[in-house]
Amino acid sequence: MVVLNKIYTRTGDKGTTALGNGERVAKHDARVEAYGTSDELNCFVGVARLEATSATDEALARIQNDLFDLGADLCRPDMAADKDAEYPPLRVTQEQVDRLEREIDVMNSELEPLRSFILPGGRALAAHLHVCRTVARRAERLAVLLSEQTEINAATVTYLNRLSDWFFVAARMANNSGKEDVLWVPGANR
Template sequence: MVVLNKIYTRTGDGGQTALGDGARVAKYDLRVESYGTVDETNATVGLARLHAEGETDARLAAIQNDLFDLGADLCRPGMEKDAEAEYPPLRMADAQVERLEREIDAMNEALSPLRSFVLPGGSALAAHLHLCRTVSRRAERLVVHLAADDDVNPAAVRYLNRLSDWFFVASRAANDDGARDVLWVPGANR
């Protein structure tokens, strides 16, 4: 259980922050930027949930929890040291990726194939889910960049890749199963 009695610590006033293993790094470090953008994604999901109900809201709540798991995973470098850690670090699991895939497949069954690219919009929920999609894509780019030079859980990368797909398919479902999708018309305003 996490207990936060004091919110400010002043330890970051010099432009550094602590990673999950205690190491101090610059606040602009790529690892910090990566899990910070995951946190930003989570905030956009919170906005989307203001427009969601029922099963969609429950799925978004699960995604928010997953995103905290993902942040915890990313803030802890050195997967090779996990076995010797006093407390086992929280890592993303393939089961979380597989759940997203099952949900994508279930939502996609009701959708007709696309004949054009979709513009963000339609319903309020769909527009917010598109925002979630674009922010999660940015998080994915940062995590992939981090993984090129540092130790990153492969399940974390897979999760972010599926998550943006989940948001896209969910946005179409939120637009009356695609009937209210706003389609791109190439060159329409020339």
């Protein structure tokens, strides 16, 4: 359980922050960038929830919780030490990825195939979900960059990859099952 009695600690005033294992790193460290962007994504998901129907809201609530799991995973380096840790670190699992895939498949089964790229927009919820999609892609890129520098849980990258796909399909569903998608017309304004 987390207990936060005091919000400011002054420990980061010189540009460093503590990771999940207590190690201090620069606030611009690749690991901090990766889990910080997943936190940013979580905030955008919270905004999307303001427009969501109950079923979509429930799915987005699960995703928000998963994103906290993902941030906890990314902020904890040294996976080799997991087995010796007093408390096993929280790691993203394949089951979380599998759940996203199942949900994507269900949503996608109700949509007509795309014959054009779509522009982000349409209904308000769809627009918010497209923002979530792009921030998820940025978080994924940052997690991949981190994985090139040090070992991380590969499921974090897979989860973010699938999550951006989830947001894309959910945005289409929010646009009246794709009927209100805004189609890209190549060269339309030449």
